[in-house]
Amino acid sequence: MTLSTLGIDLAKDKFDVVLRHHDRLTHKVFPNTAEGITALLDWLQAQGHPHVHAGLEDDRNFVEALWTASPRACGPGSHGHLRR
Numbered sequence: 001m002t003l004s005t006l007g008i009d010l011a012k013d014k015f016d017v018v019l020r021h022h023d024r025l026t027h028k029v030f031p032n033t034a035e036g037i038t039a040l041l042d043w044l045q046a047q048g049h050p051h052v053h054a055g056l057e058d059d060r061n062f063v064e065a066l067w068t069a070s071p072r073a074c075g076p077g078s079h080g081h082l083r084r
Contacts, residue, residue, distance in 0.1 A: 008056035037069040
């Protein structure tokens with residue numbers, strides 16, 4: 001199975017994501033809130049990509065919020081700095 005790649009650009013009030021699957025890019029913007037993170041996870045599921053390789057800047061608050069929304073998102077098998 002080839003995992004898709006998700007790039008996340010964080011800002012104070014929002015975060016932009018780009019999902020890359022093969023040669024297709026899909027862009028979406030979410031509010032930088034717990035609800036926005038839940039919406040991101042729901043969107044990924046709806047896109048058929050519940051598991052992705054994600055790249056983002058080191059922001060402990062965002063990673064903690066992502067962990068709270070979905071413990072499996074940053075669990076075993078993820079890169080070390082994203083594990084809780």
